[in-house]
Amino acid sequence: MITRIPYLLSCLALASSAQGAHISRRGYTPQAESYIVHQFPNPTWVENIAIRQTGQLLVTLLSAPDLYLIDPISASVHPNSTQGATLVHSFAPLSALLGITETEPDHFYVVASSSPDYAPGTFSVVSVDLSFYDPAKNPDIVTKEVAAFPNAGLLNGMATLDAFKGMVIIADSIDGVIYILDVNTGESRILLQEPEMAVPAGGQLGVNGVKVLPIADTDKVFVYFDNTDASLLCRVPVSLLTLEKVGPVEILQSGYSADDFALDLAGGFVYMADGNTNSINRIPLAGGKVVTVLGGINDTLVEGPTSVAVGRGATNEFVKYITTDGGLLAPINGSTEGGRVVAMII
Numbered sequence: 001m002i003t004r005i006p007y008l009l010s011c012l013a014l015a016s017s018a019q020g021a022h023i024s025r026r027g028y029t030p031q032a033e034s035y036i037v038h039q040f041p042n043p044t045w046v047e048n049i050a051i052r053q054t055g056q057l058l059v060t061l062l063s064a065p066d067l068y069l070i071d072p073i074s075a076s077v078h079p080n081s082t083q084g085a086t087l088v089h090s091f092a093p094l095s096a097l098l099g100i101t102e103t104e105p106d107h108f109y110v111v112a113s114s115s116p117d118y119a120p121g122t123f124s125v126v127s128v129d130l131s132f133y134d135p136a137k138n139p140d141i142v143t144k145e146v147a148a149f150p151n152a153g154l155l156n157g158m159a160t161l162d163a164f165k166g167m168v169i170i171a172d173s174i175d176g177v178i179y180i181l182d183v184n185t186g187e188s189r190i191l192l193q194e195p196e197m198a199v200p201a202g203g204q205l206g207v208n209g210v211k212v213l214p215i216a217d218t219d220k221v222f223v224y225f226d227n228t229d230a231s232l233l234c235r236v237p238v239s240l241l242t243l244e245k246v247g248p249v250e251i252l253q254s255g256y257s258a259d260d261f262a263l264d265l266a267g268g269f270v271y272m273a274d275g276n277t278n279s280i281n282r283i284p285l286a287g288g289k290v291v292t293v294l295g296g297i298n299d300t301l302v303e304g305p306t307s308v309a310v311g312r313g314a315t316n317e318f319v320k321y322i323t324t325d326g327g328l329l330a331p332i333n334g335s336t337e338g339g340r341v342v343a344m345i346i
């Protein structure tokens with residue numbers, strides 16, 4: 001989740017004066033087991049996450065233009081050690097990274113901004129090819145700008161719509177639209193513009209996360225999206241043949257805010273990172289009761305959760321990985337800590 005710069009700057013100032021990180025549980029009993037995989041120095045805003053086929057985690061930072069690789073099994077042995085996270089690439093002179101998605105194996109696309117306050121008109125999508133990446137033997141990666149979005153307000157969450165065609169979708173949290181981008185040609189257009197995506201009156205962020213669920217035995221998918229300040233989770237069917245919407249928006253829940261979220265296809269749930277309550281909430285894929293499975297309003301375990309991803313490869317889908325901003329957006333009791341990656345077993 002990201003906010004406007006004056007608030008972020010005041011939070012960063014606050015962060016630099018905070019005395020260490022707080023990891024006490026403050027008496028809240030979570031329903032899921034969890035452990036810290038890695039904690040970055042304070043202040044670090046960890047913004048989004050993708051998981052390689054190996055099970056290794058790729059995380060983007062909003063507070064720096066940096067992409068990190070984390071092996072969740074080895075890193076969690078010493079979660080505070082800087083050795084737990086390997087800098088894959090710094091995209092300087094860009095300033096901040098946001099959503100990330102994979103199309104072909106080890107071909108990732110990342111939303112970037114060239115301004116530290118992620119101002120409108122500063123966004124682009126860059127590619128990251130990790131096919132030949134080896135931190136020890138071949139640390140250089142191939143990266144390039146795929147497309148610039150001079151007209152976008154605030155590009156945020158990203159997902160792969162059609163891996164075969166190289167089509168990805170990207171939420172614009174200020175303009176309240178979802179773009180479609182052909183990563184092979186760099187061409188983009190607005191795919192979806194719905195009232196449920198707009199910034200609500202008095203709010204700052206509309207549509208934030210986007211994810212894609214195939215609809216079995218059809219050429220259609222559900223595009224899931226949330227709206228942070230309207231506290232909505234919705235889905236809308238889209239045809240992969242016509243690349244157009246083919247049905248109305250369905251509101252799956254209203255009342256729980258979310259930054260980004262993950263679809264757990266095997267388990268049948270959506271896991272939402274709720275920065276307003278420092279919680280992870282889940283809801284069945286087709287809608288239903290919302291249950292808090294981790295964290296709580298005064299719980300620093302996932303302080304300022306920003307995104308969730310479902311385990312792959314060496315781990316499995318019972319492990320969900322959560323990134324946090326360490327309270328930079330909304331510090332618990334006035335104090336921040338380094339952004340974290342937390343594993344939740346559920």
Ligand SMILES: *[C@@H]1O[C@H](CO)[C@@H](O)[C@H](O)[C@H]1NC(C)=O
Binds near residue numbers: 020
């Ligand atoms: C990690 O750092 C936090 C905050 O500085 C500290 O409370 C905690 O004890 C550290 N954990 C380990 C295993 O050193």
Ligand SMILES: *[C@@H]1O[C@H](CO)[C@@H](O)[C@H](O)[C@H]1NC(C)=O
Binds near residue numbers: 297298333
């Ligand atoms: C959270 O902390 C605040 C400030 O200390 C307190 O007023 C509030 O009652 C707490 N909420 C819960 C649910 O513990």
Ligand SMILES: *[C@@H]1O[C@H](CO)[C@@H](O)[C@H](O)[C@H]1NC(C)=O
Binds near residue numbers: 026
């Ligand atoms: C907030 O911080 C104060 C001072 O350190 C402490 O007494 C209080 O228990 C804290 N409240 C919460 C909800 O953690």
